[in-house]
Amino acid sequence: xxxxxxxxxxxxxxxxxxxxxxxxxxxxxxxxxxxxxxxxxxxxxxxxxxxxxxxxxxxxxxxxxxxxxxxxxxxxxxxxxxxxxxxxxxxxxxxxxxxxxxxxxxxxxxxxxxxxxxxxxxxxxxxxxxxxxxxxxxxxxxxxxxxxxxxxxxxxxxxxxxxxxxxxxxxxxxxxxxxxxxxxxxxxxxxxxxxxxxxxxxxxxxxxxxxxxxxxxxxxxxxxxxxxxxxxxxxxxxxxxxxxxxxxxxxxxxxxxxxxxxxxxxxxxxxxxxxxxxxxxxxxxxxxxxxxxxxxxxxxxxxxxxxxxxxxxxxxxx
Amino acid sequence: xxxxxxxxxxxxxxxxxxxxxxxxxxxxxxxxxxxxxxxxxxxxxxxxxxxxxxxxxxxxxxxxxxxxxxxxxxxxxxxxxxxxxxxxxxxxxxxxxxxxxxxxxxxxxxxxxxxxxxxxxxxxxxxxxxxxxxxxxxxxxxxxxxxxxxxxxxxxxxxxxxxxxxxxxxxxxxxxxxxxxxxxxxxxxxxxxxxxxxxxxxxxxxxxxxxxxxxxxxxxxxxxxxxxxxxxxxxxxxxxxxxxxxxxxxxxxxxxxxxxxxxxxxxxxxxxxxxxxxxxxxxxxxxxxxxxxxxxxxxxxxxxxxxxxxxxxxxxxx
Numbered sequence: 144x145x146x147x148x149x150x151x152x153x154x155x156x157x158x159x160x161x162x163x164x165x166x167x168x169x170x171x172x173x174x175x176x177x178x179x180x181x182x183x184x185x186x187x188x189x190x191x192x193x194x195x196x197x198x199x200x201x202x203x204x205x206x207x208x209x210x211x212x213x214x215x216x217x218x219x220x221x222x223x224x225x226x227x228x229x230x231x232x233x234x235x236x237x238x239x240x241x242x243x244x245x246x247x248x249x250x251x252x253x254x255x256x257x258x259x260x261x262x263x264x265x266x267x268x269x270x271x272x273x274x275x276x277x278x279x280x281x282x283x284x285x286x287x288x289x290x291x292x293x294x295x296x297x298x299x300x301x302x303x304x305x306x307x308x309x310x311x312x313x314x315x316x317x318x319x320x321x322x323x324x325x326x327x328x329x330x331x332x333x334x335x336x337x338x339x340x341x342x343x344x345x346x347x348x349x350x351x352x353x354x355x356x357x358x359x360x361x362x363x364x365x366x367x368x369x370x371x372x373x374x375x376x377x378x379x380x381x382x383x384x385x386x387x388x389x390x391x392x393x394x395x396x397x398x399x400x401x402x403x404x405x406x407x408x409x410x411x412x413x414x415x416x417x418x419x420x421x422x423x424x425x426x427x428x429x430x431x432x433x434x435x436x437x438x439x440x441x442x443x444x445x446x447x448x449x450x451x452x453x454x455x456x457x458x459x460x461x
Numbered sequence: 462x463x464x465x466x467x468x469x470x471x472x473x474x475x476x477x478x479x480x481x482x483x484x485x486x487x488x489x490x491x492x493x494x495x496x497x498x499x500x501x502x503x504x505x506x507x508x509x510x511x512x513x514x515x516x517x518x519x520x521x522x523x524x525x526x527x528x529x530x531x532x533x534x535x536x537x538x539x540x541x542x543x544x545x546x547x548x549x550x551x552x553x554x555x556x557x558x559x560x561x562x563x564x565x566x567x568x569x570x571x572x573x574x575x576x577x578x579x580x581x582x583x584x585x586x587x588x589x590x591x592x593x594x595x596x597x598x599x600x601x602x603x604x605x606x607x608x609x610x611x612x613x614x615x616x617x618x619x620x621x622x623x624x625x626x627x628x629x630x631x632x633x634x635x636x637x638x639x640x641x642x643x644x645x646x647x648x649x650x651x652x653x654x655x656x657x658x659x660x661x662x663x664x665x666x667x668x669x670x671x672x673x674x675x676x677x678x679x680x681x682x683x684x685x686x687x688x689x690x691x692x693x694x695x696x697x698x699x700x701x702x703x704x705x706x707x708x709x710x711x712x713x714x715x716x717x718x719x720x721x722x723x724x725x726x727x728x729x730x731x732x733x734x735x736x737x738x739x740x741x742x743x744x745x746x747x748x749x750x751x752x753x754x755x756x757x758x759x760x761x762x763x764x765x766x767x768x769x770x771x772x773x774x775x776x777x778x779x
Contacts, residue, residue: 168486170508189735190488410774417507417737417770452735456728459777 147385148295150337153302153330156203160300163202163235165191167304169311170449174415179431182444184312188304188451189420193259195376195451196304196327197228197291203300204289205232213238215285220266220273222248224376224451225291230261241286243276251455292326293383302330308446309338315446317343319436321426322355322397323377325386327450332393343442346390346397347430349374349405354381355390356397373402373460376423376451398436400429408432410461412449421454465703466613468655471620471648474521478618481520481553483509485622487629488767492733497749500762502630504622506769507738511577513694513769514622514645515546515609521618522607523550531556533603538584538591540566542694542769543609548579559604561594569773610644611701620648626764627656633764635661637754639744640673640715641695643704645768650711661760664708664715665748667692667723672699673708674715691720691778694741694769716754718747726750728779730767739772 170185188196205217216239219229226242233240240261244253245268253263266276281288289297309315318335320328328346335342348356349372357365364387370378382390400408409425411432412418420428427447430436488503506514523535534557537547544560551558558579562571563586571581584594599606607615627633636653638646646664653660666674667690675683682705688696700708718726727743729750730736738746745765748754 194735413737414774417512419731419735419737456732456777456779459774461774 148299152299153334156299157303160202184446186308186448193228193231194453195224197224200297200300201228201232204296218286230259234260292324298329301327302334305331305334318446319345319427322346324379325382329386329389344394347426350399374422398430404429419452421451424449466617470617471652474617475621478520502764504626504766511546511549512771513542515542518615518618519546519550522614536598536604548577552578610642616647619645620652623649623652636764637663637745640664642697643700647704647707662712665744668717692740716748722747737770739769742767
């Protein structure tokens with residue numbers, strides 16, 4: 144069993160990945176502040192390389208590999224942002240990457256991953272199919288498996304964005320991060336609690352993919368039979384084995400938001416902040432605008448991660 | 462006749478408006494650089510207050526008014542970004558603003574202007590109708606008329622964004638700005654030539670609203686009978702009396718782009734740069750990506766103003 148990452152791992156990750164990642168800008172909006180009833184500071188990870196925060200964790204994991212290990216390449220299964228991030232992180236180090244995707248995955252995403260020079264291998268549609276294919280590739284090539292969230296180097300890498308936010312904005316009393324498998328919020332919790340233990344951590348999930356909310360409510364790591372949401376980056380059936388203890392220890396509450404809340408928040412950010420965020424990023428915004436969060440006392444200034452901007456522009460969302 | 466603004470007026474404007482405007486960020490994109498065949502630096506005026514660069518010129522004009530004059534308020538005719546900008550600039554100074562709009566103007570824009578606390582007065586649809594209404598209001602209230610582009614304080618204010626860009630990015634050899642009435646490019650030309658006379662200035666216009674291109678080509682200030690483009694901020698039938706001599710003296714060439722070029726550039730910036738720019742802002746990007754501009758020798762690094770982000774999200778543009 145792996146040892147859980149800590150605040151020091153986040154600090155080490157920040158040093159390690161600094162030459163490779165963008166220090167993304169922060170944003171504020173008087174309109175959003177008025178709607179939320181408090182000051183909000185947005186961390187613009189939609190401007191991160193590959194279009195999402197996932198590039199931080201992937202880069203940390205890839206750069207940490209030893210020379211011999213790295214030469215054998217990396218492999219993962221992901222049709223989404225982690226696949227793009229790992230492909231680009233591997234190309235940056237000059238090592239091969241193989242991304243296992245279900246045959247029915249979107250051709251746009253496959254094209255983006257191929258554009259970063261990765262090998263794409265098709266698998267059957269189930270998680271078991273994908274895991275079997277990853278195992279086969281590892282056996283054949285010796286490639287290192289870099290999973291999308293349940294890995295200490297990935298978690299530590301994701302936390303580096305929170306360090307930057309807390310350096311760039313004073314007086315933040317709480318953070319809101321969306322939760323899929325929990326890699327982002329785990330990294331953010333480690334980073335924030337390490338900087339200042341008083342900072343409160345809140346999660347956001349779609350009502351149709353609320354594994355973390357249900358796990359925190361029951362105290363047990365819940366596995367969902369199915370998930371459904373426009374927030375395609377958050378469709379995890381469970382939080383990770385490594386992210387779960389970090390979430391349980393540090394996250395005060397996970398608030399769920401409806402599809403309508405997500406779409407409304409997304410449009411608001413596009414329209415008023417001029418930022419093309421993806422639905423998963425809108426989940427954190429929707430939490431801040433919810434009656435439940437607005438009713439919390441205190442919390443004069445809250446940080447929110449706009450986690451990515453990879454969204455198809457072929458359709459309207461509203 | 463007014464005296465034309467100069468570089469010193471731009472410097473004075475920068476001092477005057479600094480407490481009121483955002484110093485907007487600059488952006489770069491490897492994808493766009495590859496498509497343009499050179500390094501591009503984008504000035505993010507879509508993040509300016511009121512959603513466009515127009516707030517700079519409006520603020521400079523409003524803040525420069527004497528105390529007694531200011532108390533009588535300001536008036537303009539504009540159903541677009543200048544109307545919003547002037548409304549907000551007046552509110553910031555605590556003086557009344559009246560915006561004359563044709564009765565058939567979009568209700569969304571009217572709502573935005575009303576949201577900034579301005580009085581909206583309806584007029585007939587023609588320019589003559591609007592000018593007559595402005596004259597009537599000036600007579601009645603003594604309000605100062607702040608036109609959208611043909612005013613030395615407005616021109617000088619628009620130039621302040623170019624000063625910032627040239628401070629924040631080294632080695633810029635040329636600038637591209639879209640042209641409607643010419644306020645933006647006039648200010649940018651004064652600012653850039655004042656900083657470094659070797660910087661070359663290029664304009665961009667839609668083929669359906671190319672008064673400046675035709676004026677430069679013929680050497681005479683051309684008046685168009687009609688204009689048509691998705692780039693609604695650039696639908697001027699002529700460049701201004703004050704902007705024309707500045708354009709003639711400083712702008713090397715005005716390139717025209719088609720509606721398809723504009724839409725393609727706009728989608729590219731939304732998709733790859735995650736920035737919600739309006740069609741008028743896409744015109745400058747489309748110029749940079751055009752075969753004609755790509756074929757120009759030299760020009761290793763080019764600055765482009767993303768002039769605004771006020772766009773309806775009720776429809777797709779592609």
